[in-house]
Amino acid sequence: MSYQPVLTARVGVVDPASLKDYEAHGGFRALRHAIAIGPDAVIDLVTQAHVLGRGGAAFPAGIKWKAVNEEHGPKFVVANADESEPGTFKDRVIMEGDPFSLVEGVIIASYAALAEKAYIYIRGEYPQAIACVQQAIAACYAAGYLGENILGAGFNLQVEIRKGAGAYICGEETALFESIEGKRGFPRLKPPFPTQSGLFGRPTLINNVETLINALPLVLYGPDWYRQFGPSDSPGPKLYCLSGRVRHPGLVEAPMGTPLSELIYEYGGGVTGSGELGGVLLGGAAGAFISPEMIDVFMDFATLREIDAALGSGVVMVFDTSADIKGVLKRIAHFFAHESCGKCFPCQLGTQRQVEIIDRLAADRLRPGDLALLREVGQTMTDASICGLGQTAAGAIRTALDRFGYEASTGEFYTFQR
Amino acid sequence: MTAARTLTSPQMAALRQILQRYRGQGGAYLLPCLHEAQAVTGWLDADTCTEISRALNVPLVQVHEVIEFYTLFYNEPVGRRIVRVCDDPPCFLAGSSEIVRACARQLGVDEKGGTSSDGRVTLEIHPCLGRCEQAPFLMIDDDAHGHVQPAQIPDLLGEGA
């Protein structure tokens, strides 16, 4: 635990409303350096550092930055701050505690991608974050960090906030574009990918808030510094959202690949409730449950994929052995049924069937064949849904049934009987 | 949904100003316009939708579709204040069911949500509000309340609130 936070170093230290304070704590040094080395060199840094997208899908950021940079004509940068994955709160902490860092990240990304217009899409349930970022944008215009001929470098950028209106699906990148365009948040079929045809049909670079603020220390300290944290195929500093039955829930910044046990017992101060670990949900509702034997796992994208789990948005939701796991599964099932946009049948119908069966499971009224049907529905959603929502809607429930010793004859989860 | 419009004249004036500002802006400004309009009117009635459609030059059907799609937009009357209680896993583990029950009892509404008979407050069970480290968590309009206890609910939602 000797790690010194970099992404969250200013949170709780600076006055989030003060540009002066931000500058006094190193703010806008990264932008100045980016301008000194030029767009192509910035993209090389992001590529060499192997920055993977922190929004959940872990796509290499350098590839997207370069692809958009190479497109011609008007293009856009979008910061994805929709943050609606249950258990996720990292982007909110950044926006409320250090909003200028997000704005600086957006400016650097736009400079590198040669975009002159950017949007920051923030979920509507984050009024404080919206106010903080709005205020930061206004201060940046006034100080010449936004607008025309930024820092005299001959580049222009307009940034606008878009306030979401309560729809988990709008975090999916193409649904988010539809939403900015004033439509329902129905995901588009891919390809074309956003880097070719995104917002308003134009090349678009979309990144998560955490991905964008990774660019700040990276530009200043370089790829070797960045890659000292975590494994080589999944490097960098990482924000973990610790919640549930731990003594100190909250945002933890630690290296990528930190052992889960360290997050729970050292950063989190250990398990509350019965005091005995029952299981952990990683990656949020769209993620996977893991059992207590697995808690020495390294928390990075590649390792978790290997054990049929997911880092996703960095959710670490802790359950002690006395937790009402059936109540938890019921809420996860209802979440997906509520948030399915209804565009494709496997997900629209599958999330409904899943709710009905999990409601029966929670009420100890499973019918013969229900569990087999649940698996079949889950597999169909995973294989045949258009977007990530449907593709991940069965994962948490499937892994809970497999890893917590569900016994249909008694209706109990072995792990949670204590 | 076709509940009739019941706007006061100051509300009408404020709405007209908003529409004036968004005139001709097109679909890219539909969400911002709906947010601002609803902040004045509380919910979006059929006449307001028609006016927004005309002002922005967006098809009326699109305005209605969008309002129906997004949970933060309302096409029927709601309470003057909206309390959103999170009941997703971290909040559930921290006792959100009791918070929901206390709110429902205080307002005389169903535990699935609803509006108090005096039209003062609407209760909603809302998906994760992104404050899981402060579970159980609820919002009253734009105000955040973390680590809430059932005993606080009468104060938070009572007549004087």
Ligand SMILES: Cc1cc2nc3c(=O)[nH]c(=O)nc-3n(C[C@H](O)[C@H](O)[C@H](O)COP(=O)(O)O)c2cc1C
């Ligand atoms: C249902 C669904 C919800 C999503 N929600 C978010 C979100 O809230 N924030 C986010 O950054 N990415 C979210 N994503 C991932 C985005 O589609 C996209 O991969 C991401 O914004 C890309 O940024 P990154 O490369 O920096 O991660 C979601 C994906 C799906 C399928």
Ligand code: SF4
């Ligand atoms: S998978 Fe679900 S959320 Fe995604 S497009 Fe299909 S219905 Fe909509």
Ligand code: FES
């Ligand atoms: S689970 Fe309640 S705020 Fe996230």
